[in-house]
Amino acid sequence: MTDAEALLATWEQKFRPHPDGADLPAHHNHCLGCGPDNPHGHRLQARRHGDSVVASHSFDGRHVGAPGIVHGGAVATVIDDLYGFLLYLVGTPAVTRRLTVDYLAPVLIGTTYRLEGSVTSREGRKLFVAASLTASDGRSVATSTAVFVTVGVDHFGRCGAPSVDD
Numbered sequence: 001m002t003d004a005e006a007l008l009a010t011w012e013q014k015f016r017p018h019p020d021g022a023d024l025p026a027h028h029n030h031c032l033g034c035g036p037d038n039p040h041g042h043r044l045q046a047r048r049h050g051d052s053v054v055a056s057h058s059f060d061g062r063h064v065g066a067p068g069i070v071h072g073g074a075v076a077t078v079i080d081d082l083y084g085f086l087l088y089l090v091g092t093p094a095v096t097r098r099l100t101v102d103y104l105a106p107v108l109i110g111t112t113y114r115l116e117g118s119v120t121s122r123e124g125r126k127l128f129v130a131a132s133l134t135a136s137d138g139r140s141v142a143t144s145t146a147v148f149v150t151v152g153v154d155h156f157g158r159c160g161a162p163s164v165d166d
Ligand SMILES: CCCCCCCCCC(=O)SCCNC(=O)CCNC(=O)[C@H](O)C(C)(C)COP(=O)(O)OP(=O)(O)OC[C@H]1O[C@@H](n2cnc3c(N)ncnc32)[C@H](O)[C@@H]1OP(=O)(O)O
Pocket: 027, 033, 080, 081, 083, 084, 087, 092, 093, 094, 095, 096, 097, 098, 124, 125, 126, 147, 149, 151
């Protein structure tokens, strides 16, 4: 079995029903957003919360932009990856076609934030999703919307195999 085939086999297992409250599996071990074995990654851990996905997350010094402030691209990465967990609930692979982020307040290094994402509507292959990043005092520091387009798992096989072990 090639690396790509092995990866796709694990993904098919991940698109099964996950009970409410369940921790959701990483997309793969080296995923920039959630892979536990990516030394540059965010290691995002998300769980199902009803029809949404939620995560508690803090950024570290690898993700700094302006001093003390998380780089906007790092925030976008984590939000994009959060949406990737929603796909488990939807039950189909999809990829980001459009991603918008409104940066409402600085996101601080070493501060824990709550992320929540959900599907707002579905139209054919298009999944319209939305997410927020909230500080512990309830302030919304970033909001996002995105359009994902559903694809078959063959989409990823066509793109070549990353070097992965799950
Ligand atoms: C599954 C495991 C999760 C993996 C980890 C998740 C991590 C986070 C997610 C990612 O990082 S994904 C990686 C980044 N994204 C990509 O690499 C996607 C690159 N783009 C593509 O491969 C193709 O553009 C794509 C497969 C998304 C679509 O190409 P297609 O030729 O299959 O479809 P098409 O371009 O016709 O668009 C499909 C539909 O979307 C609509 N559309 C396109 N752009 C849109 C837009 N900006 N807003 C609204 N709708 C849009 C388009 O009109 C059309 O609507 P209809 O089906 O109703 O005709």
